[in-house]
Amino acid sequence: MGKSSKDKRDAYYRLAKEQGWRARSAFKLLQIDEQFDLFRDVTRVVDLCAAPGSWSQVLSRILIKGESFGRRAWEEKQARERKIIYGDGEEGGKDGEGETEYVTTEGELRPREGVKIVAVDLQPMAHLEGITTLKGDITHPATIPRILQALDPDTYKLDEGQGESGSNPVDLVLSDGAPDVTGLHDLDIYVQSQLLYSALNLALKILKPGGAFVAKVFRGKNVDCIYAQLRCFFKSVYCAKPRSSRASSLEAFVVCQGFEMPKDFVLDPQRPVGLGAQVPVPPKKTKEERKKDGVVDDQKTTARDDGVTTIELDSDSEDDTKWIAPFVACGDLSAWDADATYHLPKDRISLDPVQPPTAPPYKLALELRRQRGGLYGKTGKEIKKAREGWDDS
Ligand SMILES: C[S@@+](CC[C@H](N)C(=O)[O-])C[C@H]1O[C@@H](n2cnc3c(N)ncnc32)[C@H](O)[C@@H]1O
Structure with a gap:
């Protein structure tokens, strides 16, 4: 596939090169953040299956450099539009002028304090400032202590066999893991789900209560079982499809927020989640309890601050092994269509990739x-x- 034909076929591929991202996947994370506000109050993150590193770039630019992307950029755009409509009054909200939690009075970006980001991949990854990169296999148990040590090099001692308990858990675990696809759909879906389970088992060891987990998933016919298992550990589980992920692809992302280890559940390395662990299913709520949570007639309506109203339908299925996660399409509707082929002007220049593969x-x-x-x-x-x-x- 020539450089130029790929440019034509894929707007996000072109845009990634223009904006300096190492891969088009950056837009997937940014569009998920627009919807779920993933990075609010987040300082410690583990990025699994991270090469060539566009998600780590997003983390670095938002958390370390304090740049405005994703949700924050979207909120700022909303504020600017409100200001144009309502004038300078209160309705304008945060208008980016003066001191804010992100910008100093001098207009300088305010990076967050105590940021720690660890990126892991089977492939070597080119260096990114402020990010600790590890070459490792997330399905291998030896990778966990290495991540813990990278997170807390001063307190965690690998050679003293501290095991799998770190002192400072993380706020967010990301996994964009994908195997080299074979084209045999069932096999690809199975191998991908094993990567997701490995990422989940790892996340369960390093996440702090209330933390979040975002992972790529291929929506095969049994994906509901994965959602049901995730729901046992997180208060909310969504299936998110960013606009930059081709509609024609099975790919989506599970966005799990509000981590809570079930009472009396102990992680057993011999029987990890997805490979034999008996995960306690959260007890079914009575109609009264559901009403208390704001669910009316099995339909929960939430009005968010940004004016979006979400409606969740609660399934009353007796089958606890399956559960349908609410599906959310993320990204502005005016964003590029990942499936479309765009006409390019004749005088355009095809840019080189930002970071050629280190060891493809x-x-x-x-x-x-x-x-x-x-x-x-x-x-x-x-x-x-x-x-x-x-x-x-
Ligand atoms: C879609 S790419 C990730 C792209 C990345 N999020 C970015 O933004 O640049 C999938 C990655 O998963 C990695 N991967 C697959 N299996 C893995 C494993 N068992 N352990 C670690 N990484 C793995 C691959 O090496 C590949 O780099």
């Missing part, structure tokens, strides 16, 4: 192909040259 898995295959020679080792031009017997050297 196909590198060895290409080298072997070249070494072996023959039809499989030659480029189209070389084959033509060999067939037609010409030489352009």
